Amino acid sequence: MSDDEKEGGFDNLGKFAWEVVKANRPKVNVSADYVNAIPKGAEWNDLTAPAGTNYQKWKWLGPGLILHDFEFVMQLSWTYGARYRGGGAYITNATVTVNDYDVGIGGYDIDISCRIGNIENFGSERAPIPAIPIDVTLKWSNWLSAGGGTNRFKVYGHGDYSAYYDDDSYEP
Amino acid sequence: MADEPELAEGAESEWVTHLQNWLQSLGFYNGTIDTNFGPVTAEAVAQAQQQYGINENGTVGRETWALVEQARAVSEGSKAQVVWEDSQVNQVEVPEIGSEEATA
Numbered sequence A: 001m002s003d004d005e006k007e008g009g010f011d012n013l014g015k016f017a018w019e020v021v022k023a024n025r026p027k028v029n030v031s032a033d034y035v036n037a038i039p040k041g042a043e044w045n046d047l048t049a050p051a052g053t054n055y056q057k058w059k060w061l062g063p064g065l066i067l068h069d070f071e072f073v074m075q076l077s078w079t080y081g082a083r084y085r086g087g088g089a090y091i092t093n094a095t096v097t098v099n100d101y102d103v104g105i106g107g108y109d110i111d112i113s114c115r116i117g118n119i120e121n122f123g124s125e126r127a128p129i130p131a132i133p134i135d136v137t138l139k140w141s142n143w144l145s146a147g148g149g150t151n152r153f154k155v156y157g158h159g160d161y162s163a164y165y166d167d168d169s170y171e172p
Numbered sequence B: 001m002a003d004e005p006e007l008a009e010g011a012e013s014e015w016v017t018h019l020q021n022w023l024q025s026l027g028f029y030n031g032t033i034d035t036n037f038g039p040v041t042a043e044a045v046a047q048a049q050q051q052y053g054i055n056e057n058g059t060v061g062r063e064t065w066a067l068v069e070q071a072r073a074v075s076e077g078s079k080a081q082v083v084w085e086d087s088q089v090n091q092v093e094v095p096e097i098g099s100e101e102a103t104a
Helices: A003-007 B014-026 B039-052 B062-075 B099-103
Strands: A035-039 A052-061 A070-080 A082-084 A087-103 A109-116 A130-141 A146-156 A161-166 B081-088
Touching: A035 A082, A035 A130, A052 A146, A052 A161, A070 A109, A070 A130, A070 A146, A087 A109, A087 A130, A087 A146, B014 B039, B014 B062, B039 B062
Parallel strands: none
Antiparallel strands: A035 A087, A052 A070, A052 B081, A070 A087, A082 A087, A109 A130, A130 A146, A146 A161
């Protein structure tokens, strides 16, 4: 076993940062960017096919208790369970997509962006399970106000995930 | 957006009560809260539409409803909401690296 494998090191061969909407003129970039976590130094050929694709969908509703000024239907998907030399469980792809959206009146500027945190080993040295933190942040502003929030995900190589909405994370 | 009716002076409904409450919270309306869209309400609507650049000419339509609702929501500290929808979360067992080679 190499030092990288002992450390549970992972490579991320993807990139993951984009803007979705600006100034009420949506430029939706669907599935264009991605992240992955495979054994450090490994080639794609060293991995088996993933076991499957999991997903979590959510709807982002703009301010307004009755009328919502905008709405985004989002999805995080991740392929899990790829094996390396018969073991471990690696993520070969994770993407955030905008499945649908509706930006009403209100003169909003809306940004949706993604950030990847440090990939950690949730498993053991001999059975690594990468855990990828993925923050998806929505920011909105118009002449009257501004706000936002972040969905904080962590997806795991064996298929599991965690998620919570941090609505105190907004920074202008 | 929704079922809010178009309102004009002379209208009478519970939607007028909502409208008056919102206009009052925005500081445009100091009259009685009731169900009647009278001249005081009409004046308040006109002031709000003028201030916020809405060209509905005293009629309360989609733009005005959206504006007063938005302002009210912000004044109450409303934030963007997340509604979690469906998910698929299958999982696999995780063998040790080399285990298949060892058994092969």
